[in-house]
Amino acid sequence: MLLQNARLSDGSTADVRLDGDRIAEVRPAGASAEAGALDLTGYVLLGAPAEPHAHLDKALTADRVHVQAGDLDSAIEAWHEHRRTLTVEDVARRAEAAARTCLSRGATAVRTHVDVGEGIELRAARALIEVRERLRPLMDIQVVALTYPLAGPAGAENRELLRGALQLGVDVVGGAPHIDADPVGHIRVCLDLAAEFERPVDLHMDEHMRPLSMDLADLARMTAAGLPQPVTASHCVSLGLQSAAVQDRLAGDVARAGLAVISCPATNLHLQARDVRTATPRGITALKALLDAGVTVAGGGDNVQDFFHPLGCGDPLHTAGLLVLGGQLDIPTAYRLVSEGAREAIGLPAAVIAPGRPAELLAVAGGSLQEVVATATEDRFVFRRGRLVERTRVLREDITSPDQGGLDA
Known part of the structure; x- marks a missing residue:
């Protein structure tokens, strides 16, 4: 052609x-x-472009429940209650519609997280695997099993569900250490399962505005010796609240550990810092420090019209625009984050x-x-x-x- x-x-x-x-x-x-x-x-x-961070199991549910507070904790609580009602068929139908929207906007590859846990068990994972296989002739879909807590006695059931999802055929080990009482233990569970099943790791990291809490530092330390499987850190919001010196030091640690970082500006601009009325922080990670350190950085759209972000549209060009506005990147760099950076962060060759x-x-x-x-x-x-x-x-x-x-x- x-x-x-x-x-x-x-x-x-x-x-x-x-x-x-x-x-x-x-x-x-x-x-x-x-x-x-x-x-x-x-x-x-x-x-x-690629979509390196999506939640297709949650897509197109924004009109089902109004999350009045609008913050992350409220969205999680409302979603966990609603997910009990979901069937495999409902999740698959919405996920496929959202995936096809991403494709129509240019994303020929999508990495999507999917909830496993109490109330949803493995139903959504089965649905996303079904959609992945059905759309394989059109696009690449990677499925990440997401659950928390994972550490200690409180995480016993979720550890079994995560193992079950990997046996079922999900592509990537996921988690959210900052929502676990033992973040380091949570990370260790994920890294151990990744080694056992020979799968990549993609963790929700530090999706909060607490500057004294940075699990990213622990992840960089625990992976500093290098791992056979790629490791990605998504969100990393609290890194953006640090001093320039701390940002530069930790960005260097992240680079040396070989971690990739995915920023999700749309959702984090929507969810974070709702209780800060003056000089409201942006809720975006330290993009420039990470880029200057040589870290592979990507931009993700995250949510598509769901409990966490009612306006998500599955368009990498929209994400690039928000990286310009919210992250103050120049336009070529912003597009690189949703194209070359996005593909590299999920283990695919850059499309140039x-x-x-x-x-x-x-x-x-x-x-x-x-x-x-x-x-x-x-x-x-x-x-x-x-x-x-x-x-x-x-x-x-x-x-x-x-x-x-x-x-x-």
Whole structure:
């Protein structure tokens, strides 16, 4: 397949030839004409983004219960009560709809956490594995089993459920040490299970505004010797509350341990610091310190219209925009976090437009990277493994000319 006249992120215009699941050639636009080529005039062609942190089991439930307080603890309490009512069929239906939305926005890979625990047991995990297999021809889905507490006698039942989820076929060991009375014990359980089952680890870390509590430091220490399995730390909110010196020191520890970090600006801007009325903190991790230290950093959308964030839309371009606004990153860096960084954080090769690289591509209507991040139009082509898998068109009609005014009522 030949993609003609595509605007690249550096402003140049190119023809890009795909051969199987790889990019075969990138050359200046107009070098030759070819029957059957796809003309991308008016579109910006980018390496496809990924969604590195989602909760598809919770997706599309925002209208079921109103979480009045709006903070993380209230959302967790309401969700744990509601999840008792969920069936495999309900979870699978909503998860597939949300996954297809992510794909239509360009995310050819999604890592989704799924609750296992009292009240939901393994039902949601079964549903997400079912969706993963059904959508395998269209996209890559990784399923992370999430539960807490895990340490000590209080975590005994959840440890068995987590083991059961791994035996069932989930891809990644998950957890949330900051919600456990013994965070270090929680981390140890996750690392031990990851070693036993030879699975990666992806933990919710420090999703709170307590500056004196940073389990990320323990995770970096416990993985400093290196592990065979990749380890990812999601959220890491309290790192952003530290002094510059502490941020730099811990970012260096994270880099040396080989940890990846995923920031989820939409949900954390929504949930965190609701009781702080003056100079409200942003609830976003220390992005610049981590990037300067050489850490693999990604941007995730997190929740899609659920108890934790009613406005999540599954669009990496929206996440990139929030990384610019909330994280004060420049636009190319923000897009890199939702594309190359996101894919690397979940163990996939970066999708960049160069010969020999994976043909995972997103074409968005617009004239520049700045414009497509700003507008986030849904007018897009999505390519996975060299094949067009999604096409969304946007129809705009100018009903009146400037000299006609508006329509009569």
